[in-house]
Amino acid sequence: MVVELGNERLFGDAFHLVEGKRVGLITNPSGVNSALQSTADRLWATDGVELTALFGPEHGIRGDLEDGVRLGSAPDPRTGVPVFSLYGETRRPLDHMLENVELLVVDIQEVGVRFYTYLYTMSMAMEACAERSLPVVVLDRPNPIGGEIVEGNILDPKFASFVGMYPIAVRHGMTIGELARLFSGVHGIDVELHVVELRGWDRDLYWDETGLPWVPPSPNMPAVDTAVVYPGMCFFEGTNISEGRGTTKPFEQIGAPYIDGVALADFLNDLNLPGAAFRPIFFRPSFGKYAGESCRGVQVHVLDRRAFRAVTVGFEVLTAIKRMWPRAFEWRVPDRGIHNFDKLAGTDRVRRAIDAGASAADLECDWARDRRPCLEQRLPYLLYPSPSGCH
Numbered sequence: 001m002v003v004e005l006g007n008e009r010l011f012g013d014a015f016h017l018v019e020g021k022r023v024g025l026i027t028n029p030s031g032v033n034s035a036l037q038s039t040a041d042r043l044w045a046t047d048g049v050e051l052t053a054l055f056g057p058e059h060g061i062r063g064d065l066e067d068g069v070r071l072g073s074a075p076d077p078r079t080g081v082p083v084f085s086l087y088g089e090t091r092r093p094l095d096h097m098l099e100n101v102e103l104l105v106v107d108i109q110e111v112g113v114r115f116y117t118y119l120y121t122m123s124m125a126m127e128a129c130a131e132r133s134l135p136v137v138v139l140d141r142p143n144p145i146g147g148e149i150v151e152g153n154i155l156d157p158k159f160a161s162f163v164g165m166y167p168i169a170v171r172h173g174m175t176i177g178e179l180a181r182l183f184s185g186v187h188g189i190d191v192e193l194h195v196v197e198l199r200g201w202d203r204d205l206y207w208d209e210t211g212l213p214w215v216p217p218s219p220n221m222p223a224v225d226t227a228v229v230y231p232g233m234c235f236f237e238g239t240n241i242s243e244g245r246g247t248t249k250p251f252e253q254i255g256a257p258y259i260d261g262v263a264l265a266d267f268l269n270d271l272n273l274p275g276a277a278f279r280p281i282f283f284r285p286s287f288g289k290y291a292g293e294s295c296r297g298v299q300v301h302v303l304d305r306r307a308f309r310a311v312t313v314g315f316e317v318l319t320a321i322k323r324m325w326p327r328a329f330e331w332r333v334p335d336r337g338i339h340n341f342d343k344l345a346g347t348d349r350v351r352r353a354i355d356a357g358a359s360a361a362d363l364e365c366d367w368a369r370d371r372r373p374c375l376e377q378r379l380p381y382l383l384y385p386s387p388s389g390c391h
Contacts, residue, residue, distance in 0.1 A: 002211030006139030006177065006196035007031065007039045007107050011046065014196045017103075017137050018043075024053035024093075024101035026086070026125060028061055028118075030109035030217040031139075039107040039139065044079045051081055052100045057108060057121040058087040059218050087117075091162060092124035095132075104129050106176070107139040109217040111227045112146070114155065114170050115163040115234060115344050118217070122176065123165060123183045130191035137194045140177030140383070142210055144227045147173045147203035148386060151231060151311040153367045154374055155346030164346045169371055170311050171231040173203070174378065181381040195383065203386040206305060220250040229300050232314020238341025238351075240330040241321060242295050246285030253281055255297020257290060258328035259321060265298045267320055275308030277301045278317075315360035322354065 010018065023043060025031075031039045040061075043051040054061055054076050061076060061083050076083045084097040093104075104125060110116045122138070129136050152170025160166075166187055168174075174182065177195035184193050200210075207214055207224045216222050221230070226249075233251040236243040241259070244250040255261065261280030268278040278298045285291050298317065302308050322329045331351060332340045342348045353363060 001200055002034055003142060003201045003205070004199035005033055005141060005212070006198060007042075008033045009196050009199070010039070010105075010137075010139055011042060015048070017194055017196070018049045018105065020048065022050045022052045022100055022102045024055060024098065024104045025051060026055040026057065026104065026106045026121060027108050028057060028059060028217065030215045031107035032215055034212055036213060036215070039105075040076070040079065040081075043105075044081065051079065053097060054079075054081050054083045055093060055097070055121075055125065056083055056085050056087065058117045060085075060087075086121050086125070091121065093128045098128065098132060098134065101134065103135045103137060105137045105139065106180070107141075108176070109141050109144070109215070110176050111217060111221060111230060112143040112171060112173070113231045113234065114152070114168055114172055114346070117162055119176070119179060120162050120165050122180060123187075123189065126180065126183065126189045126191045126193070130189055133192075135192040135194065136180070137196060138177045138180045139196050140175050140198050142198060142201050142205065142207060142212070143173065143175050144207035144214075144224055145171070145231070145310075146206050147175065147382075147384065149173060149306075149309070150371060150375060151309055151367075153345065153347065153350060153363075154370045156349075159342060159346045159348070161343045163343050167346075167374065168378075169367075169374060174381075175201075175383070178378075178381050178383055181383075182378055185381055186377060197383055201384055203384055204306075220245055222248075222250070225302065226251050228302055228305055228308065229310050229313070232310040232312065233300065233317075235314050235318060235341065235344055238332050238339060238344050239318065240289070240328075240332060241297070241318075242283075242285055242289040244283070244285075245288035246291060247283050249299060253283060253297060253299040254317065255281065255283060255295035256328070257293055257295055258325055259296050260324075261296040261298055264317075264320060264324065267324070268298065268317060271316060273309075273313055273316060275302060275304035275306070276313050277303055312360055312364055315363055319354055319358075319360055
């Protein structure tokens, strides 16, 4: 059975939500149905609704820009509809962008991780719509790494940024529709919100168990396997270790010129981490850190997704490298003196604990305690059944 997406129901039993309306749409190439038809194109071609504005998140409407690249606004080449960038001079819709919009629709795939910026494109748009009394319709999509496992620490609001605005876990275990409900209900976004729910999705399903084709939601998310490791391996962005950008396996492989991949793989395999195995590798990134340089490191192989804990694995790899090559390892400090790692972690406590010698197990012990109230808090906003409960 193929899971029925919210964007498919929009053109069926949920069409009344947009019928007769001038509609704005936040989307990108991932906003397609099971037949790979774009929601933007379908709205444009459908009688009884008028698509009047498109809003592009990070990477743009057509998904052709790398991370962090700011984009401008221009007409969509396919439909001619005005496209407004929400990753340029502003990250929330402005008055002139919404002047011909009666209702805002969101159809975009996120990957189940707190620091994926599409979540905050949605939440900031919800805030803008709340100020203007415009309804928001979120077309729900599966969490590609399932909705049962919740991992990592809870963000400290003092470290809120565009890679983490709300106190949720790194691997949050929610769909984008459920998160919209949480943002509205818990975090004070008083907007008229409609979530067009999925049909046939259970919380224990990974994307490639839904019957749906995978469309990369961003340039460095080429496969479901990438999304599975991403909650832990993305933290390498905050270090001087390549996270695999500029290779065919971003986030699945990490390395640097100073690492001995064989020694690292041997050490990690001796830990017998559930569901994980490590292979020594060489790679040469075509862009990003160490572009054109030979790097050595490891590839993470996921042998059992349901036993695998991405955040724990990521921190086992990171702390191992820091212990084995302490003089070469560095935290990456961007402009304004704020550690990039701290933005991803949503706190400076994690980095400081690692510097003080904390292990991945020590960190997880603290995080598990901190997660309990958030797991309770999210329960009223969940929409889909859980065969075994979150853990």
